[in-house]
Amino acid sequence: MTALCRRRNALALLFLLLLSGSCSEKTVQAPGRSPEPAVAIEGVRLWDGSGAPLVSDAVVLIQGERIEATGPRGTVAVPAGARRIDAQGKTVIPGLINMHGHVGMTKGLKQSKENYTTENILAQLRQYARYGVTAVMSLGTDFEPMFEVRGPARPDEAPRATVFTAGRGFTGKQGYPAVLPGNAGIPVEVDTVDEVKAYLRELARQKVDMVKIWVDDHWGHYAKIRSELYNAIIAEAHRLNLRVMAHLFYLADAKMLAKAGLDGMAHSVRDRPVDDELIEVLKAKNVFLVPTLTREESTFVYAEPPAFLDDPFFARWADPEAIKALRDPAWGKKVRADPDFPKYAGQLKMGQQNLKKLFDAGVRVAFGTDTGPTARFQGFFEHRELELMVQAGLTPVQALQTATLNAAQCLRIEKDFGTLEKGKRADFIVLDADPLENILNSRKISQVWIGGREVD
Ligand SMILES: [Zn+2]
Incomplete structure (x- = not known):
């Protein structure tokens, strides 16, 4: 520690003593800008996400919202x-970063623009936080209230996930998914290059963190945006210094x-195995992949009430009304009645095989789930996603890397996020068991800290 740091800490302590009188240390954080005492979490196994080896009996020292130092006890x-x-015997890992979520659209199991309020956005960011998802990219379904909330929690707010936003994403006129239930009026529907340019100017004015396009027809049932339009979106976004992810x-x-210069794939390829031609272009253009395997699972898993509805890690923070509705045989009947239902389990398998193939070929992979829409549960599904990635053939370390350093690099926020190094x-x-040994241990959460504050 530098002399300057020591002096700053001593001053901070003096200030605190003057300020707090008989207050307990916990209450001192409330005023927000007053200097806080350092926090030392001692005795942990530390996986800092940087690629450095695991440190046993480590200390994590926090000052304010940042990591001040980490290392073996004594150093x-x-x-x-x-x-x-x-925290003897516990394991510390960086918070999970979800590159593909949707925040604020759903209440219970109902997705609609009417649900989109500041209150609902913040409630969902707190839900992510309880599960250790400490940052989320909200991908293409955001309106005005998001622009006041975006970024990390303010000091006078309860700790919650940091949120990044793509504003409203693009599709074609009457295109997928604008025509699906609960999606009316959410994507921007464009039909000409002039409309593309006009809305991109609006997104640039909003300084969005990403641009989203939906390129799909759901097995030919709906209209897909024309290539002329998405080529224009990518070219014009790049001209405005914005990056583009595509469903x-x-x-x-x-x-x-x-080939048109896309920055990130927001889902896995799911119709057929990826081939060398795709691998080559993804690598040549440094396009990243966000697999969203749980999104695929959610399309068929409710055909019968899934076992996780009874899992306390799920049920503890889930809406009981939603659980009840998902157990109702009527829900399963509706799922099985979808004419494409027989294809969905295969789509997940295809996504998993393609993830493994692209990962092994050296394509950049960043973690993402597509949580937020109906019955894609924020927080819980992120842990299931890690499990599905390991099932696909990644090691637990590789899966966790996608959710920490990789995601931070793909979002270009690695200066502040993704690893537990000084200054981040x-x-x-804080976990009760080591997820590097068994990925299911990512669920054994003892504490979550965001910006140097413990989540309640
Ligand atoms: Zn999505």
Whole structure:
């Protein structure tokens, strides 16, 4: 620690003593801008996400909202007056970053624009936080209230996931998914290059973190945006210094989009196995992949009430009315009545095989789930996604890397997010067991910290 740091800590402590009188240390954080005592979490196994080896008996030292130092016990100088937390035997990993979520659209099992309020956005960001999802990219379904909430929690707000936004995404006139229930009026429907340019100017004015396009026809049932329009979106977005992620399904579209300069695939290719031609263009153009395997699972898993409805890790924070409705045989009947239902389990398998193939070929993979729409449960599904990635053939470390450093790099926020190194945000999960040994241990959450504050 530098002399300057030591002096700053000593001053902070003095200020606190003057300020707090007999207050307990916990209440001191409330005023927001007052200096806070350092926090030392001691005795943990630390996987910091940087690629460095696991450190046993480590100390994580937090100052304010940032990591001040990490390392083996004895190598980290814990300042006098620090709050010390004995976490012997626990494992600390960076918070999970979800590159593909939707925030604020759903209440219970009902998705609609009417649900989109500041209150609902914040409630969902707190739900992500409880599960250790400490940042989320909300991909293409956001309206005005998001622009006041975006970014990290303010000091006077309860800790919650940091949120990034793509504003409203693009589709064609009457295109998928604008025509689906609950999606009316959510995507921007364009029919000409002039309309593309006009709305991109609006997105640039909003300084969105990403641009979203939907390129799909759902097995030919709906209209797909024309290539002339998505080519224009990608070219014009790049001219405005914005990057583009696309919802896609078919291998042929993935190739056309990647050749046009797409920055990220928001889903796996699910109609057929990926081939060398796609691998080549993804690598040449450094396009990243966000697999969203749980999105596929959600299309068929409710045909019968799934076992996880009884899992306390799910049920503890889920809406009981939603659980009740999903158990109702009427729900399963509706799922099985979808004419494409027999294809859905195969789409998940195809997505998993393609994930493994692209990962092994060296394509960049960043974690994402597509949670937020009806019955795609924010927080819980992120842990299931890790499990499905491991089932696809990634190791637990590889799966966790996609959700930490990789996601931060693909979002270009790695200066502040994704690893637990000095100067980065103190966004992390304290686990009762080691997820590197068994990915299911990512669910054994003891504490979640966001911006140096513990989530209730
Ligand atoms: Zn989505």
